[in-house]
Amino acid sequence: METLELKRIASQVRRDIVRMVSAVNSGHPGGSLGCTDFLTVLYFDAMNHNASNFSMDAIGEDVFYLSNGHISPVWYSVLARAGYFPAAELGTFRKMSARLQGHPSTDKKLPGIRMASGSLGQGLSNALGTCQTKKLNGDKSIVYTLHGDGELQEGQIWEAAMYASANKVDNIISTIDYNGRQIDGDVEDVLSLGNLSQKWQAFGWEVLSVDGHDIDELKSTLAKAKSMTGNGKPIMIIMKTEMGQGVDFMVGSHKWHGVAPNAEQLEIALNQLEETLGDY
Secondary structure (H helix, E strand, O other), rough: OOOOHHHHHHHHHHHHOOOOOOOOHHHHHHHHHHHHHHHHHHHHHHOOOOHHHOOOOOOOOOEEEEEOOHHHHHHHHHHHOOOOOOOHHHHHOOOOOOOOOOOOOOOOOOOOOOOOOOOOOHHHHHHHHHHHHHHHHOOOEEEEEEEOOEEEEEEEHHHHHHHHHHOOOOEEEEEEOOOOOEEEEEEHHOOOOHHHHHHHHHOOOOEEEEEOOOOOEEEOHHHHHHHHOOOOOOOOEEEEEEOOOOOOOOOOHHHHHOOOHHHHHHHHHOOOOOOOOOOO
């Protein structure tokens, strides 16, 4: 898809995010806004997927797992805008009995969701199981995952990292949202991650880096990552982003990790974001 159209979709997704969390005074706008460009490029340009005929088996399709499930607003918006379910359903976010719960779940069978997430650290392990299933079935499709940088403080991530390289799982492309923020402050202050590129390389992964707000760079990096699959190594993309990207009073602050804008703040945010596909 052309870069300009991807930017138009991303703008609408950001509008969806701030409206969703403000309506229920609950949710996680900061990381959602920061990952908007990535998920837009992933679903509208990079991934092979079928929104009109969703199945849990995903035979012959690429699969995406959101490990840092608290940024569900961005994923729900992208899924809706990609055609998995009507955009109007975004208005039910975090409401009782709705399919769009605060953290993605599978019990209500929302199209596009194949794993319940939100308990951090588990997404990579789950994805590796899908990778190996696809290999056993002769399915050449790719499995994608997204993780928060603070999530890398979970030990299970590194167990999965070792497993992937030791077993030559080479049909996975994982991405880290490296915004340097987590709920309690800067990642460096809470528990430093050290040199992430060197660390993942030491664990046997191919490592790429990308500016998470440069649409063209995201397109080319994901294309390069796809070209590197099948060569005996798992692939990690370290993606530099800003929490709250797109809304000036949210950018770069961990305070917007899990705080919703009030009505006045929502209006300010919406004035900064172009409506391109029509609000739900």
